Amino acid sequence: MHFHVLFVAISGSRVDHHTARQRILNDNAFLDFSLFSA
Numbered sequence: 001m002h003f004h005v006l007f008v009a010i011s012g013s014r015v016d017h018h019t020a021r022q023r024i025l026n027d028n029a030f031l032d033f034s035l036f037s038a
Helices: 002-012 017-026 028-037
Strands: none
Touching: none
16 A cells, blocks of 8 residues: 555646546556566
8 A cells, every 4th residue: 555655646736636536546556566576
Protein backbone atom coordinates (compact mmCIF):
# COMPACT_ATOMS: atom_id res chain seq x y z
CA MET A 1 0.00 0.00 0.00
CA HIS A 2 2.92 2.34 0.66
CA PHE A 3 4.13 2.18 -2.93
CA HIS A 4 0.63 3.16 -4.06
CA VAL A 5 0.95 6.37 -2.07
CA LEU A 6 4.27 7.09 -3.76
CA PHE A 7 2.67 6.51 -7.15
CA VAL A 8 -0.08 8.98 -6.29
CA ALA A 9 2.49 11.56 -5.21
CA ILE A 10 4.36 11.21 -8.51
CA SER A 11 1.22 11.22 -10.65
CA GLY A 12 -0.29 14.01 -8.57
CA SER A 13 2.24 16.43 -10.05
CA ARG A 14 0.44 16.21 -13.40
CA VAL A 15 -2.78 14.31 -12.75
CA ASP A 16 -5.47 15.23 -10.27
CA HIS A 17 -5.14 13.40 -6.95
CA HIS A 18 -8.63 11.92 -7.22
CA THR A 19 -8.00 10.76 -10.79
CA ALA A 20 -4.67 9.20 -9.84
CA ARG A 21 -6.29 7.38 -6.93
CA GLN A 22 -9.08 6.17 -9.19
CA ARG A 23 -6.54 4.79 -11.68
CA ILE A 24 -4.76 2.99 -8.83
CA LEU A 25 -8.02 1.28 -7.85
CA ASN A 26 -8.73 0.34 -11.47
CA ASP A 27 -5.19 -0.66 -12.47
CA ASN A 28 -4.16 -2.10 -9.12
CA ALA A 29 -2.91 -5.34 -10.68
CA PHE A 30 -0.94 -3.45 -13.33
CA LEU A 31 0.74 -1.24 -10.73
CA ASP A 32 1.64 -4.23 -8.57
CA PHE A 33 3.17 -5.94 -11.60
CA SER A 34 5.20 -2.82 -12.41
CA LEU A 35 6.48 -2.70 -8.82
CA PHE A 36 7.63 -6.31 -8.95
CA SER A 37 9.16 -5.73 -12.37
CA ALA A 38 11.03 -2.67 -11.08
